[in-house]
Amino acid sequence: MNSAPASTNDSSNSEPDLEQADLETVYQRLETTAAGLTSTEAAQRLEQYGRNELADEEISDLMKFLRYFWGPIPWMIEAAAFLSALIGHWPDFGIIMGLLIYNAASGFWQERKASNALAALKAGMAPKARALRDGKFSLIDAAEVVPGDVIRIKLGEVLPADVRFIGGDYISIDQAALTGESLPVSKKVGDSGYSGSIAKKGEMTAVVIGTGKNTFFGRTASLVATAGTAASHSQKAVGQIGDFLIFLSMVLAFVLFSVEFYRDVIVKDDWHWTELVDILRLILVLLIASIPVAMPTVITVTNALGALALSRKKAIVSRLEAIEELAGVDILCSDKTGTLTKNQLSLGEPILFDTDNPETITLAGALASQRDDDDPIDLAVVAGLKQTDGLDSFRVEKFVPFDPVSKCTETTVVDADGKTWKYTKGAPQVIIELCQLDDETKTRGEQSVLDLAARGMRALGVAESADDGASWKFLGILSLLDPPRDDSKETIRQAQEHGIEVKMITGDDVAIGNEISGQLGIGNHLQAAADLFTKEMDMSHLPEPITACVEKADGFGRVFPEHKYGIVKALQDRGHVVAMTGDGVNDAPALKQADCGVAVSGATDAARAAADLILTEPGLSTIVDAIDEARKIFERIINYVLFRVSMTLDIMFVVVLSTCFFGFSPLTPVMIVFLALLDDVPIMTIAYDNTLLPDKPVRWNMRRLLTISSLMGLLSVIQSFTLLLIGMEWMGNHDWLAWIHLTHDQLQTVIFLQIVAGGHLLLFVMRSRSLFFMPPWPAQPLFLAIVGTQLLAVLMCGLGWFVSPIPWAIIGLVWFYMLVWMVILDLVKLAIYRRVEQSENHRPAWYKRFLKSRLNRK
Incomplete structure (x- = not known):
């Protein structure tokens, strides 16, 4: 065999269509028989055709690693390294490249660790198949099924591949996930079945005609996978922050270059090329200072650890950026069946006709059911009996199962006295007609069915016969409802309290949807999707009246799969x-x-491949839990970004202002690199930090973020520059400061210590939306990492490691100065937040909607 078997018609392919060809041709084409394959043949075909799964687009480890060297922020680091090499500062070059590689390696390792953990979780979800190998059926991974395999499909199992049925009497399979058909489809020998379908009744054997991407839904999923996707909000936000810092650094670099060039070249008559080299060195310091080197790594690590946290809540993240998207979700469109409801029918109050006892009609319906069958209607009727002992007093002589023609079941039983009875249940109109009711009773019965339908309930007519079916007595109507899950109403209440609007999506009639959605507190204003969306509509460019109707609706009934996109x-x-x-x-x-x-739980491989989040447990509570966790993760990232942008502005402006006004740089390139290490490396533990759960959706608001971080950065500049001026006084040898004396190099150490300490103290301020000492307090990993960093910085400054040593008394004064400023920054922060929130609340409604639309549109 040199090519994969074709399972669908293809005019350009001369091979037979295995869905339509006779079974003998199928066997010949696949080089197999009804006896299946040997293990050796199966292994050869697995090598030839590949695994029976939809392969995700794999990115090599090398490409994943190299991605950390691409983008605005890595470009700035690389430019600084190039400039160091250009002017011959090889120690700086080595430290900068080492930092760049460290950030890339750290982010890559964390992402890989999370990916491996999630891959292990996904592997545990792998479905199984029962294949005929070496003359006996054995259970294997569905991914190892190959064309030509003979497999057995039982009740409740999922078809692992496209097949042709070759043995057995009957099977009914649910193809709704593939074709949109709402009812199971009956199959017989010679018929085809699609991968992903679920067996609802019966058992048959089948020969596999297509696997992996050559299946019905494999080809559909491949089309979806080729569609382009827009950049996530997170990627856009990081890009905007990078653009902001690059623009600002370029402006400051130009100012710095102009001042120094004028001072060292134009004014001097005997300037030398070394002055230009020194200017380049200053530009290098500024570039290094303007780079938030660890920002991509911190965001990646935080998301990766968040993905592991979500996996413990039974939600597997397939795309890390989806965590930040999930945090901003304000509308959740949820399936009804199996997600909001139990997907398990239960009996309601029966409507009695020719009996006065509700238990009588329920017992009759149970006798017309199969107790050992998995039919949901039969199970619901039998479960409706208060006591099942009554069933044991009857002996079943004959049972006729439901079929689409008769639309009813019928059983013949013998009671304890030896009397023969017949019972039937099924479509009410069929049972009513069978009982030959008078016009008044018939009208009452038909109206009862309509009333149940209006309440979202299905109806079953029940009748009995004591004379071998010669005449039938209409006992009444049983009502059936798929009840809400026990936790659905409370979960929806919690979602609404957290600012999430839940809209129900169901293929059932609007009346049924309204009944359930009303019980759950969603609302009872459901729209019929088929009436809202016409075939002529371009779903990508919907008219405004349609989008307005969709926004106002509480949910949608009679939904076909294509309507979900709209x-x-x-x-x-x-x-x-x-x-x-x-x-x-x-x-x-x-x-x-x-x-x-x-x-959702039980989704097909195609749905999982297209989804950002894969649930492993049924119900809506898992999604709401995941949203809550995503909001906490997003808050950690925002806290880091606020701190990092503020500190970057502080360092840049202090370097430029002190150089322009005083003629020297307050920080050396080595100090700048150590600032990056001491400030950013411990901050990666922010991924473990405690944070309050926001009660509303959170998303990237660049105007708010840059406003707050810029104002706090300006205050930090004032803080650092004030200490610099104090230090200049200490260098002046004034009599009243005789006990303090600093050299130029020692003043650089003072500023270095102030920025290292001030950075982490600023983080404690920015991570809280209230006073910094109020809960939630910093997590232990973050707190210990910062304490350890500060001890190291103090030892560096006191003992002169890589910097000029300063007296311990000066170190104490600097720390006292920083603690005072910490309180000042915290109070100003509260005032800034209050002012920003007031400004946002007083915007016109149309402007808020405009900003919201611009922010969220893909």
């Missing part, structure tokens, strides 16, 4: 961040389009 796009056009749940191949476009696509 719902997501409409909500995004209205400026919302949308999470969408799905489980099938046809859900993949909507999952891909959503800001955060969620593949």
Whole structure:
């Protein structure tokens, strides 16, 4: 065999269509028989065709590592390293390159560790298949199924590949995830079945005709995977921060170059090229100072650790950036069946006709059911009996299962007295017709069915016969409802309290959806999706009236898979961040389009491949828990960015101002590099920090972020520059300061210590939205890392490691100065937050909507 078997028609392929060809041709084409393959043949075919799975786009470890050297911030570090080499400062070059490689290696290692952990979790979810190998059926990983394998499909199992059924009497499979068909489809020998379908009744054997990307949903998923995706909000935000810092550093570098060039070249008559080299050295210091070297690494590490935390909440993250998208979700579109409801029918109050005892009609319905069957209706009716002892007093003589033609089940039983009875249950109109009711009773029965439908309940007619079916007595109507999960109402309440609007998505009728959504507190204003979206509509450019209707609706009934994409796009056009749940191949476009696509428990491989978040447990509570965790992760990242931008501004402006006004740099290049190490490396433990859970969706607000960080950075500049002026006085040998004397190099050490200490104290200020000493307090890893860093910095300054040593008394004065400023910064921070929030709250509604739309549109 030199090519993969074709499982669908292809006009350009002369090979037979294995879905349509007779079984003998299928066997010949696949070089197999009904006896299956040997283990040796299976191994050869696995090597030839590959594993039976949808391969994710793999990025080599080398490419993942090299990504950390690409982007605005890495470019700035690389430019500084190049400039160091250009002017021959090789120690600086070595330290800068070492720092760059350290950041890349650290981020790569953390990302790889998280990826490996998540891969192990996914491996534990791998489905199994029962294949006929070497003459006997054995359980193997579904990924190892190959074309030509003979497999056995039992009730409740998932078809692992595209197949043709070759043995057995009957099987009914649910193809809704693939074709959108709402009812199971009956199959017989010779029929085909699609990978991802679920067996609902019966058992058959089948020969595999297509695996992996050559299956029905494999080809669909491949089309989704080739679609381009926009950059995430996180990537855009980091890029904007980098652009802001680059622009600012370029402006300051130009100012610094102009001042120094005028001072050292134009004014002097005997200038030398060494002056230009010194100017380049100053520019180098500024460039190093302006680089938030660890920002990409800290964000990656925080997201990676967050992904592991989410996995413990039964939510697997397939894309790290999705965590920040999840934190901003304000609308959650959730499936009804199995997510909001139990996907398990239960009996409601029966409507009685020719009996006065509710237990009588329930017992009759149970006798017309199979107790050992997995049919959900039969299980619900039998479970509705208060006592099942009554069933044991009857002996079943014959049972006729439900079929689409008769639309009812029928059983013949013998009671304890030896009398024969017949019971039937099924579609009410069929049972009513069978019982030949008078017009008044018939009208009452039909109206009862309509009333149940209006309440979102299914109806089953039940009748009995004591004369071998010659005449039937209409006992009444059983009502069936898929009840909400026990935790759904409370979970939705919590979601609403956290600023998340939940919209129900269901393929059921609007009446059924309204009943459930009303019980859960979602609302009972559901729209029929089929009436809202027409075939002529371009889902990518929906008219404003349609998007407005989608936004106002509490949910959607009669939803076909293609409607989900339109719902997501409409909500995004209205400026919302949308999470969408799905489980099938046809859900993949909507999952891909959503800001955060969620593949629910039991989803197909195609849905998982398109989703950002994969749930391993049913229910909505898992999603809400994941959103809460994502908000905490996002808060940690925001706290770091606020601190890092403020500190970067502090360092840049202090270097430029002191050089321009006093003619010397307050920091050496080595000090700058150590600042990066001492400030940023311990800050990576912010990924473990404690944080309050925001009660509303959180997202990147660059205007707010840059405003707050710039103001705090300005205050930090004042703080550092004030200490620099004090230090200049200490250098002046004034009589009243005779006990303090500093050299130029020692003043550099003072400023170095102040920025190292001030940076971490500023982090304690910025990580809290209230007073810095109020809970939540710093996590132990973060606190210990900062304490250890400060001890190291004090020892460096006191003992003269890599810097000029300064007296211990000076170190104490600097720390006292920093603690006073910490209180000042904290009070000013509260005032800034209050002012910014007031400003945002007083914006016009149209302007808020405009900003929201601009922020969230992909």
